[in-house]
Amino acid sequence: MVYYTKTTSSKDGHKICSKCFREKGINEFYNQKGSRDGKRSSCTECVKKYNKAKGRINLRKYYSKNPHKAINKIVGRDIIIAERTPAWADKSILRWYAEQAITLTNITGISYSVDHEIPLVGKYVSGLNVGDNLQIITTEKNTQKSMSYKLDSYI
Numbered sequence: 001m002v003y004y005t006k007t008t009s010s011k012d013g014h015k016i017c018s019k020c021f022r023e024k025g026i027n028e029f030y031n032q033k034g035s036r037d038g039k040r041s042s043c044t045e046c047v048k049k050y051n052k053a054k055g056r057i058n059l060r061k062y063y064s065k066n067p068h069k070a071i072n073k074i075v076g077r078d079i080i081i082a083e084r085t086p087a088w089a090d091k092s093i094l095r096w097y098a099e100q101a102i103t104l105t106n107i108t109g110i111s112y113s114v115d116h117e118i119p120l121v122g123k124y125v126s127g128l129n130v131g132d133n134l135q136i137i138t139t140e141k142n143t144q145k146s147m148s149y150k151l152d153s154y155i
Contacts, residue, residue, distance in 0.1 A: 015039065019046035084120045085129040093131035101136050111139040 013026045018041040029039040030047060040047065063070035085094075097114045104112040115137050118127025127133045137145075 017041075017043040017046055019043070019050075080120050081129050084126065089128070089130045094129065094134070097131070097134045097136060104136060112136055113139045113142050115142045115145065 014023050015026050015029055015037070016023050017029075020043065022043070024043050026037075026039060028043050028045070030044055031038060032040045035041070042050075101112040101114050104110075113136070115135050116127050116129065116133050117135055118125060118133055120127055120129060
């Protein structure tokens with residue numbers, strides 16, 4: 001087992017992270033007023049991983065204490081989709097898009113999802129859950145897009 005007693009080298013501007021034990025540049029550590037060197041003991045990468053994991057744990061605790069809110073979140077999306085799907089919509093086209101997204105994901109190894117070009121719930125405009133409003137894009141792009149919509153592209 002290796003123990004590090006001194007984590008900062010003032011000569012070369014490097015420091016050893018207390019979590020991953022990798023030597024990194026001093027600029028890869030967040031500032032902390034109370035410490036000897038003015039930096040946190042763990043690197044920014046480890047701090048971000050810790051905060052992300054802690055956020056997931058806190059979310060699980062929140063939903064376990066408030067199960068009705070978890071159900072509302074899941075069921076709420078289903079209700080929105082049901083409300084925005086007109087009776088005349090061709091359900092086979094909706095299923096086709098879902099199947100194509102799964103097929104693309106399996107073939108390429110990149111996660112694809114079905115996206116509504118005009119969001120079902122938008123600030124200025126809301127679209128319908130119909131084939132003409134669907135597109136298959138990567139899940140990453142879908143997450144970045146969120147519920148945004150550019151009005152000027154249709155004006």
